[in-house]
Amino acid sequence: MCYGVVFGKEVQDDGKLGSNLGTASVSQYRGLIFLGGFSYADTLGSAKGWAANILHNSILLPQFQAFKRREDVFSLGICNGCQLMTLIGFVGCLGSEVGVDPDVALLHNRSERFECRWATVKIPSNRSVMLRCMKDLILGCWVAHGEGRFAFREEKLISVLQSAELVTLQYVDDTGEPTELYPLNPNGSPRGIAGLCSTDGRHLGLMPHPERCSAMNQWPYVPPSFEVSPKQAESPWQIMFNNAYNWCVN
Structure with a gap:
């Protein structure tokens, strides 16, 4: 299983698939990226086989x-990596342990369809180190999932997570307000929740795909009111990846 990009250590790769199997340790790395892409084809449920x-x-x-x-x-x-993070306790819980019974799960979209579309999301006030300086931004973002609906063991946990500023992303309507209305909300997540972070802000799980639109030429639509230079190559989503790099080096 590939855990994606790693930060903070130079790693040599001889090009052979699985060549580092059994020789690498998570302790070597400063950052882990849990990739989207349907581990085990989701035939065991959203990231359950991966977890x-x-x-x-x-x-x-x-x-x-x-x-x-x-x-x-x-x-x-x-996406699939976000599903994994809820199952292993990296996000969606107030504790710090891995392997406890999760209080959050990602369930089938209420539309009962795989949803691939350009959605509008808002970044509320939150603790994520990757989303710092991005509060209140309303941006377009790709979504592509069949099981993206956040579900909570107890409804009161939603308010607890919001009060603790652990909700990092919400689907919004044309007025910028969180929505559960389809298709603006592609999966039916309560209060439009599309992402969560850990209490220390260092672990972030997102269902939408900001990595698919970190450049402006990846945006299928730019609102007339969205101020962007014709020569601007990077989209605002690139900020979160720059934040991760700067957090590591500083």
Whole structure:
């Protein structure tokens, strides 16, 4: 299983798939990126096979538990990676342990369809180190998922997470207000929730795909009121990736 991009250590790759299997440790890295892309084709449910590969592995589980407790690391999960992060306890919980029974899950879209579309999201006030300086931005973003609806064991947990500024992204309507109305909200997530972060802000899970629109030429639509220079190559989403780099080096 590939855990994506790593930060903070030079890693040599000889080009052979799985060549580092059993030789690398999560402790070597400053950052982990849990990629989107349907692990195990989601035939076992949203990222459940991927999560089981960590939670029931005597070698991997202690590594992820130690990584979550470290204060000099970060992680990002996109789409399938976001599903994974809720299942292993990186986001969606107020504690710091990995492997506890999760209070948050990602369920099938209420439309009962795979939704691939350009959606509008807002970044509320939150603790994420990757989304710092991006509060109140309303941006277009790609979504592509069949199981993207956040579900909570207890409804009161939603208010707790919002009060703690752990909700990082919300689907919004044309007035910029969080919505559950389809198709503006592609999956029916309560209060338009589309992303969560950990209490320390270092771990971030997002269902939409900002990495697919970090450049302006990846945007299918730009509102007339959206101020952007014709020569501007990067979109505002690039800020979050720059933030991750700057957080590591500083």
